[in-house]
Amino acid sequence: MFFTSGISANELDTNDQMRYQSLIQEVRCLVCQNQSVAESNAELAKDLRREIKLQIQDGKSDIEIKTYLLDRYGEFILYEPAFTQKTFFLWFSPIILLLMFYGWFRKIGN
């Protein structure tokens, strides 16, 4: 298999190409923190894109590919943090804050 830059996903069929695009949007490039792999040109980003594409072509599922990345880079590599005990507050803080503000405004209103 030959990859020129690892950026084009032409060899993938439409469904796989959509999976590829969505996966690389989710993966955070670690060299240029806070730039997702899709918009980053760093060498590592290219390598990661190539790896993701290879694994899609190998028939790996999204979960398998994400596990592959998580095993090596940890949770930080995915933009969306996994739902764990540690990130519980992170996920629910908007709702908690909303309820707090609701309660507070109601008190003030009275």
Added chain:
Amino acid sequence: MTRRILPLVIFFVLMGFLAQSLFDSDSELPSPLIGKSIPQFTLQNLITEEMYSNEEIIGEISLINVWATWCVGCEIEHEFLVELSQDENLDIPIIGLNWKDDDQLAKLWLNQLGDPYSIVLKDPEGKTAIDFGVYGAPETFLIDSNGIIRFKHIGPLDREIFERDILPVLGELN
């Protein structure tokens, strides 16, 4: 009164958290590979061009240093690595992982700046580097005699970091 002050208190607590993470320069990410065996690989020796597997490089406590000639931080730490390799009291082999580099440039670099490595394996595609969870050179791993990763340092290594972070782990291993 308290009702009016409460939002202000919450505001300042939040500001406190944000300020803390702003000034928290220690942005190093923990590696999920600590405590795990080094990944499987078969890589070519830069100098002899022989193939080496992960099994063949383990057996004693050693450092694995990810470097490249294009990497600025690698140039900074190189002198210290040479120093470290000549330290007879320590006697710890440094295994080089030459990451996405040009063979000729890499050899030239070692000729000119000195070769601190017991062996240099090349990873031109960067596949093994991904398996090591590398996201920027230089990175240095401390592995024990069973090939388990015990510590990882991201960025140029120097004596201060070595003595502060790596020596204690070495002490535990010996």
